Amino acid sequence: MNLFIFATVNHWLIKSEPFKYSWSQFEKDQSTFWDGVRNYQARNNLREMKIGDLCLFYHSNEGKEVVGVAEVIKEHYPDPTADDEQWLVVDVKPKMKLRNTVTLAQIKSDSRLSNIGLIRQGRLSVIKLSKEEFNIILSLSEN
DNA sequence: GCCAACGTTGGC
DNA sequence: GCCAACGTTGGC
Numbered sequence: 451m452n453l454f455i456f457a458t459v460n461h462w463l464i465k466s467e468p469f470k471y472s473w474s475q476f477e478k479d480q481s482t483f484w485d486g487v488r489n490y491q492a493r494n495n496l497r498e499m500k501i502g503d504l505c506l507f508y509h510s511n512e513g514k515e516v517v518g519v520a521e522v523i524k525e526h527y528p529d530p531t532a533d534d535e536q537w538l539v540v541d542v543k544p545k546m547k548l549r550n551t552v553t554l555a556q557i558k559s560d561s562r563l564s565n566i567g568l569i570r571q572g573r574l575s576v577i578k579l580s581k582e583e584f585n586i587i588l589s590l591s592e593n
Numbered sequence: 594g595c596c597a598a599c600g601t602t603g604g605c
Numbered sequence: 606g607c608c609a610a611c612g613t614t615g616g617c
Contacts, residue, residue, distance in 0.1 A: 489600075511615060554616080573599060573614045601612075
């Protein structure tokens with residue numbers, strides 16, 4: 451009988467325009483609440499996030515590349531920047547900066563990632579990833 | 594700056 | 606409940 455309980459770690463990709471909030475600012479802050487989500491699907495993804503979940507940090511618009519990995523350190527609570535209680539944030543902290551960034555072009559050109567939410571639903575700002583997709587992107591950053 | 598892909602709003 | 610009009614995101 452196995453008495454160990456293995457937490458299920460989920461994987462995500464979160465987008466930020468570096469002009470608004472960049473990875474380097476994130477590293478300076480050491481943690482932040484992920485605010486400004488005003489889309490139901492993205493909100494639902496935030497609600498699913500658990501402590502210890504890992505998020506790829508993607509720079510949209512400028513850069514268009516994955517730059518680091520963040521870890522969820524506090525589960526969802528109402529977005530302090532919203533007037534409406536229905537919008538949520540989670541707290542995240544930087545876990546690891548990628549040795550090399552992984553560009554959208556690289557992701558698009560990798561056949562193993564052809565079904566990734568980042569491409570399928572380009573406008574969604576909080577995207578669920580499979581463990582495989584997450585690991586493939588990390589491996590691309592090692593090249 | 595343009596535009597595709599969505600999401601939201603509001604008239605009916 | 607449908608759909609046209611409009612707004613937003615984000616790649617190009």
